[in-house]
Amino acid sequence: MKNNIIYIVVVLLLAVGTSCTKDWLEIPEEGLIPQENFYKTNEDNIQGLAAVYDMMQVLNAQDWSSLHHIKTILSDEARAGGNDEGDQPEYHEFDDYAITPLNTKIKDIWERLYYAVYRANVVIANVGEASNSDAVKAEAYALRAYLYFELVNLFDEVPLVLTELLPSEYYMEASTVEAIYAQIEADLKMAIAGLPSKADQESWRVADGFANALMGKVLIFQEKYTEAIPYLEAVSGYGLYSDYADVLKIPSEYGTESMFEIGYVNTEGWNWGNYNIWGDGRAQENNIHWILCGPREGFYNSYDTALVDGSDKKLGIVLPVFQGWGAMPPTKKMYDEFDGLDPRRDLTVMYEDDLNMPAYNVSLRARLKKDDGTLENFPTGGFQHEGQGVLRLKYGTWKSEGGQADSDEPGLNMGTNLRVMRYAEVLLLLSEAYVQANRAGDAIPLIESLRDRAGYTAPVTSVDMDVIEYEKVAELSYEGHRFYDMIRWGKGAEMSREGATFTDKYSKLPIPQAELDANPNLMQNKYWR
Template sequence: MKIKHIKYSIAILAMIQLTVSCKKDFLELTPKGTATEENFYRNETEVYQGLIAVYDVMQWGTSGGYTMKQPLLSAASDDCWAGGGNASDQPGWVAYDNFNMDSRLGPQVGLWSKNFTGVNRANIILEKIEKATTLSAAFKSRVTAEAKFLRAYFYFDLVRFFGNVPLITKIIPTAELYTQTQSAPAAIYAQVEKDLREAFPDLPPTVATNEKGRITRGAAKALLGKVLLFQNDNTKMAEAATLFNDVNRTGNEYGYSLLPNYADIFKPDNKFNAEVILEIPHSTLAAWGDWNWVNGGEGNVGTQFVGMDSYNGDTYSAGWGFCPVTLDLVNVMKADPRFEASIIDGAALKAGGATYNARYQNTDYFIKKYAPLKAYRSNSGTAELNWPIDEIEMRLADTYLMEAEALVRSGGNATRALELLTAVRARVGLAPLPATLDNIYNERRLELAFEGHRFFDLVRSGRAVAVLGPVGFKAGKSEWLPVPQQEIDLTKGVIKQNPGYN
């Protein structure tokens, strides 16, 4: 289902009217015509459609260029190179890979636009729902909680990518569009915490099968714990550990559990499995074919990016050769049981008769978790735009390791921290290790490879200079992306550039 009738004023400093298009597995509604923002949101059906338009932005990966979060962050980390056809194929990716961004070069336009679009759409819903008079109390409280979670989700990405960003929690009058100043990260984090604390009491612990993809209380508590952890304030670690424990403990109301088989987590036919806490769905249902507006579709274009270029052989479909896996990670994971489910050994495939083109920065190792699989290649629309491979944002092994870290950093229950680390390792047949921060961080790299965590883990733990310094990372600069130059120009300098960029 494609919603074509909700018009929004979107995106910070570039609020233009446009048609909203979205699809989620938990929404099956029939379009009923056209409406403007001013006369929409009259009843629960219309408010719900507006909410789904906020969810829709989570799925985007091509605002202002190809900026799919998971593969892009893998390229920024020490797990992958940028790859592609050559250094000019996706210059923004290469610039992020070697930390050579400037105000006009890098992935910043897409990430800024996407997340502020999400913030603005959440603000619209929150403001409109307050004025609606025909909504039941239960519906209103749940939708309000979901919108606050989503606003927090988008702002969490903004503060991690950019640091100082405008803090906007209401619809902006036209006269104020170009006067929005930036707030310090502490203020952004405070708002994210506030939204999440207000959200989770009104969210359900679980959702019905036809609502998979909607936010649950467990997701909100897990994200709040993560937000506390990422602020690197040890006084917040005990609360973070408590939040994670609520999500992780056996017999809780959420029903999460580690899957017995690690590889099953990432199977496209095992969406929203018991280990998943927050998952962004993708599908082939839109049969999309418009290269000029890729965000209008439902597929995961990141899957096309990481596939082997011009591949001919069994199992996989051809991709574009981005994000070849670094030999550093290959060597670390070679003896790890998760290697087989995480990384494709291209040389082994060639030895078996397969062929592919070796592209820029080729290592002959490729991402397997989100690889293009022949069995899931779309038969309608443009196949490259319609991969039904979901993005897993948070899962139970991730929150196990974050709880263990929070316990260690707060001087909490050491036995519990060891139990959590041991559970993650035991699932793949590995022996226990002491629950030290180094061991927990190393486990996160191996367990969560290519899932969008490694770069931010390096930054927040103070290890980015040691690990990424040899490829260009500079302390006090590379932690954040540059602010898009167009935002500075449009505001005539009201928006300021991040330190170290020109």
């Protein structure tokens, strides 16, 4: 009996012991694909490429850190706004020119730009076998060039990462601005050679025209105007969207004017029950920053009862934009930059003393009347911190751009795409190159085409840099271009605003402190040293 028991015991122990071999402990990585098995098919390659776009979607929409937002507040187009100075204090640091390298929004955009670079590098290094590999690689080069263009303009000298880094390679030094631009140009040459035309490309992806246009822009930023002209002239297959009022709205997305845009959608059905602002670090396909910038609560939902005309008659008009959280209120200065006859003004910003709403076919003077009968200064009143009486309609919180289903929280579903580059900018870049290359006459038809599209009848008799500058405001304000332009034109000081004086170091952002801490070989850039 005893012997049997011992036998059983030994068998039991061995049975358990031997069944627990290494095979049992090797658990497959559920849901993950080993890198060596990926980037083999056309579909793999496009999925890898989509990750680059996806990270740029994050770059402009996520966690209250948006590159587009930062560039706009840094310029003289808008203030930080929100509820008060304590609402998103780090956005106020840009507005107040009181930035420190600890600002986590700077850290966020730095990180996301490099995260996107990495995803492009992974595609470039790994695609090969599939038939679309050359075209996909060319596209990754174009995106990487764009990312470094942003990095060099934001941070000046930065590390030039072109491969997947091993931990031993993390401590890179910064490259010179010249070397970065040289790499951007090299990447763009690869992109131009390999990218299909717009007609042959899926519309959410960039085509050869973008690569040519970006090359032109990069050269203009280096003041190589003559060299830029042929690249900009080579952009073909694009045109101007017919209706300026919708040029930044859903109807024109990926249309004839689209060179490169970052996609957002209003169809995800978010409400406060299911929406996660933090999104586990990724955008939830809408752009939360659009609603962040809607006019702040207060009177905006009461327009139909509060709008009165000169004789105190209630107008019963519902404002086409809905309320948000009051960030990025536009400056009166930008409103004043416009020629009052330029229809683009009233499609860009409205001012309280001249409340035109052409979108609703109304042009009248109106005021808000509070319940107690007093007149309220429109967006400065009540809750619009740093408001200057101006309401932005460009990239506004248009109801048509938000969630449409009954169960949607409209503002949590803002789907307006961010136009990184549209054909109008190419025409303005080319115009600028012509002016600088003493061929100003060649720019006249380009400017005319923009004004004609908008219905602005002021004749164009000559083009100089003043005209270019006006046209950039009229056509492209609030689209993330003005800050870089003012810096390269040496007009940074003009961006000073109440309580904040521009100094030279605000030409660039400081490299985030966390990055300097984590990389002993990286020096702060010369502006912030």
